[in-house]
Every structure is written in C-alpha cells, then in structure tokens.
Amino acid sequence: MPLVLVVEDEPEIAEILEGYLRREGFRTERASDGRQALHLLRAAQPDLVLLDIMLPEMDGLEVLRRIRSNGNTPVILVTARTEDLDKLLGLELGADDYVTKPFSPREVVARVKAVLRRAMPPEGPRTLLRVGPLEIDSQKVVARVGAERLDLTPTEFRLLEALARTPGKAFTRAELLETALPESDALERVVDVHLKNLRRKLEQAGAGGLLETVRGVGYRLWVE
Secondary structure, rough: OEEEEEEEOOOHHHHHHHHHHHOOOOEEEEEEHHHHHHHHHHHHOOOOOOEEOOOOOOOHHHHHHHHHHHHHOOEEEOOOOOOOHHHHHHHHHHOOOEOOOOOOOHHHHHHHHOOOOOOOOOOOOOOOOEOOOOOEEEEOOOOOOOOEEEEOOOHHHHHHHHHOOOOOOOEHHHHHHHHHHHOOOOOOHHHHHHHHHHHHHHHOOOHHHHEEOOOOOOEOOOOO
C-alpha cells in the first residue's frame, strides 16, 4: 500500500484527508510543520507528499525546494491562495500537481492516485524509445542521455515520453496536457513550466538542443 505524507497544520483538514486516503487503501503519516515534514520524509520515505503551502516553521515552497534538492518524491501542493503565480511557482520548483482550498477530499484522493500512476512503471513489455542521444525506458521509468541518467519528476518523465513517441511532431500545449496529464485540470501554461525544467535538465546533460519550442504551436523533440 502506498504511503502518503500529509503535511497540514490544520488538524481538522489533516484528519479528513487521512480518513479519505485510508479508506482508499493508502497508509498515511502526518506532519504539522515544514521541519517535521522533512524529518518524516527521511524517516518514512513516503511514496507521495501532500504538501500545504502555508505552514509554520518553514513554508511549503521551501519544503518543496529541499525535497527536490534530494530526490523526486511526487509532490502535490495544497494551497489556500488563488493566485496563479503561487501555483506556477510551486510547479517551477518541481511540484507534480496542485489543489486549491476549499477542495473536495475525493478530488484530492483522485489527484493522489493520478500522480502515483504517473510515477509507476507501466505494465506490459519493456519499451525503449531513442531520440538522438536520449534513451527512455518506459518500463523502468528511466531516461538517459548517453550514460547519464536524467533526474526527472514523474510529470517531467511523462511529458518527455510523450514527445519522444513521435519525434519531430510539434505538440500543442493542449495536446501535451491531454497526453501526459489527462487527470489534471492544470492550465496550459503549466506545460511551459514543466518543459522549462525539463529543458534545463537536458542542457545539463549536454542535450538541450533536443527540445525545441515551435513558435505559435508548442514543443517537439528534434534531431537533425
């Protein structure tokens, strides 16, 4: 059973979320502030973190920064703020999705399931995709440039895999949302944030030229 770390300083909300998650078969741990969240992340090694932004001790965005500096545990942000800027900043820092308060607990559980599906290897025969120096192993959920493994979040991997299945094809943002993030109600510009992070990681591996922005359309993977 997957373990979800619920990071929420309002006890009533935390109890409701834990109750719904447990009824759906998840195990849960709870942290009420940012420092406790980081401690439990190391100690319990959850499969996913449900992370409130407004926390005592250390806010959720700083917790997310520290999570991403050490690994790719899937993270869903929970925020009472309605400004798109907060959501986009969280995604730029590496969050996989977000929900905004007030929310339906059932919606949160559905998002948890969706993000965990993105993080899990697919069933079936092993599939290897190759585009220039890039190799994607869909079965193991691993992408490499040459011998270097790319440190991707589940969402970044899904987007890269979608692009690599049809190299040279220019995908619109809407197509990428539908292909890689069908369970999310994220805005199309969220794709820009994820692909900005993906391009940076490809550049660090020496393959930044693979991911192209197609003016007026969207994005593609391209090899001369």
